[in-house]
Amino acid sequence: MKIKFLQADHGDSILVSFDENNIRRNILIDGGPGTAYKEKDRRTGRYIAKTLQKELARLKNNNEKIDLLILTHVDDD
Numbered sequence: 001m002k003i004k005f006l007q008a009d010h011g012d013s014i015l016v017s018f019d020e021n022n023i024r025r026n027i028l029i030d031g032g033p034g035t036a037y038k039e040k041d042r043r044t045g046r047y048i049a050k051t052l053q054k055e056l057a058r059l060k061n062n063n064e065k066i067d068l069l070i071l072t073h074v075d076d077d
Contacts, residue, residue, distance in 0.1 A: 001016065001017070001018040002016075002017045002018070003015070003016050003017075004017075004055065006051045006052050006055055007032075007036070007050070007051045007052075008030060008031060008032025008033075008036040008052060009032045009033055009035050009036040010032060010033060010036075011030070011032065012030070013028065013029065013030050013031050013032055013036065013052055014028070014029040014030065015027070015028055015029075015055060016028075016029070024062075024064050025067045025068075026059060026064055026065065026066050026067055026068075027066070027067060027068045027069075027070065028066045028068070028069050028070070029070045029072065030070070030071060030072055030073075031052060031069075031071075032052065035050075036050060036051075036052050037049075037050060037052050037053045038050055038053050
């Protein structure tokens, strides 16, 4: 089992990954507000991937998915 704490601007997002019957499973707990995913570079105006977006891209590149999304509270995230 692997647990990653990812910056989500107003706290952390937690990704729990483990193997079940030789299948990689992923649980994402909270995600933060939209700004936790990407931000606009003030100098270039281009969007820059932040920690959460990079981690989700890594899962996708490895043919993995989020099997369970848990939201612990209701607000901007």
